[in-house]
Amino acid sequence: MSTCASCNKKIVSDFAECFECKQKYHFECSINEVVYRKKLNSKQPWKCGSCACRRTIKASEADDTEGATTLSSVKSELLAEIKRLVKPLSESISELKRDVTDLRNFVQHVSDNYDNILTELKSFKSQLSTVTHNCEGLSRQLVEKNGEILNLSTQLNQMEQYVRNKNLIISGIPLMQNENCKDIVMKVAAQLNVVLDPDEVDVAHRLKTNKNTTPLIIAQFTRRSSRDALLAKKKLVVTNAFYPGLKISESIFLNEHLTPLNNKLLMLAKKTARVNGFKFVWFRNKVMVRKDENSPALSIDTEQDLLKKVGQSSI
Template identity: 30%
Template sequence: MIRSPLKISGSVPDLSSEPHDREYITQRKRKHSSEYQELMDIYTDRIMGKLTEWKTEIGKTNNEINEKLATLASTSQDLKSEINSMRKEFTTIKNSVQELTTKHGIIQKDLTELQQSVQFNGDQQSDMANRIQALSKDVQTVSTFKSELNEIRKENQILRSQLNANDQRDRLPNVEIIGIPEVKGENLYKILEKMCLYLEVPVSSSDIMEVNRVSSRTKLEGRPRVIIAKMRSRQLRDSMISRARRSRITTRDIDVQGDVKPVYVNEHLTPLNKNILKRTKEAAKTKNYQFTWTKNGRIFTRKNETTQAIQIITEEDLKKII
């Protein structure tokens, strides 16, 4: 019991290094046992003090260790949670990799098919290029033909206009009479003379060069054929037309039996001019033009009495009616 405390730590004072204590002990060996007991108590108190210090230090160390263990436990829990999260992410990544692998296979297949398709399209494109080159030559040929056709159309239009003008010029002395019923064995000269008599237009048998009934291109059921009379002069023709329009002559005025019907006396227009006159009347009616008439085979229209007359020669001129 006396020697053990002296071996606990190097921090215990070395009693042999103190001469005073060593002398004291030597002297006291011969003394009474009570003094020896007092010495033991002193050493015991010193040892107990050191033990208390060690216990305090060990307690502090234990507290620090416990705190570090608690921190370590918390960190371990966080690491565990993080590891679990990483495992989930790894599982997700693994699944994604599997999906990507599957998609890669599909894409690889699609790329192969696309490559084949591109090759096929390339072959078709090459064939198409050859066709386009051939078509280009055909288009150039067609373009040449088209230009020639346009020239031919222009020339044809000019020729038609010239023929129409010549035909209309030949018809200038003629009058066209519409609305007189046909009667078997009728005398058209007598009918024309009665008409001129009613209109107070002086006329003799020599003034009427020729008179005939003519079928129209579009024959209408129930309508009589028109009468075409060729007069000796345009002045005589104009007099008949102007007076017939003013008097509004009817079949009764010229002693024609049957129902009373209006009789119209007009210029003898060519089929082309008749069609243009019809189109002009339709356009003029749509645009609220008040006047449409013919003079010497030419067609005119005017919006009102204060506006300038517009001559319509071809169907293109109908665009002038605005």
């Protein structure tokens, strides 16, 4: 009769047998009978506690050995990967060290030459200050010279205008072949009821023109008063054909002989006066303007005068 391997008592009924060691056990000393029967029916061998423990230890030892091998392999792979990653970093660090060395050498060079650089900088600042001072002086001189040039230009223009103070410009007379401009001046004077001796007309002729317009007649008188007597009439409205080519109701205009500068200034003054509400603009030895009948006459010598006394033109 068999005995229980656990309690050493006799087995008198059904029992459980270990698949490994073949020892027998009471069900109450080892495994539930129902569970044991199910294992047998499913062909699953049952092992006693001692056999099951020994197998677990062997499996654990095998797993430990396999784990150690795997860990060693992983460690080797990690070391190889770390070396691969660190290599370019090491190269970069080496290059950075070289750059730092070069920078240190440069800084040392600058430090060694600092005194020379500072001396040169002070010299440059001194030269710059001198140049700036000279430029300011030249600027002041330029302003003064510009003022002098403007004054001289004004004086020269006044002199040129003075030379023309016996001249008269006549427009509106048709051009005829073999005409006598002196006779034309005398006929215009007669139409204006101005008594004029032929000897008072020193010279008269047409002015050259590049445009497709009738050339103007310029007449120079021996006396300024003779010129002024005609100039005061300003305009002649034709009432009879006293000269070939003239038509009734046409107008003949008489104007002063202006310098180019005065002519330009007069035109600009007329435009500016219209913009700024000035009623009267005329020329009598110089450009004159007047706001209205109750305002004083203002003389204009330059464009700066016009801007200051009349205003800015937007035309």
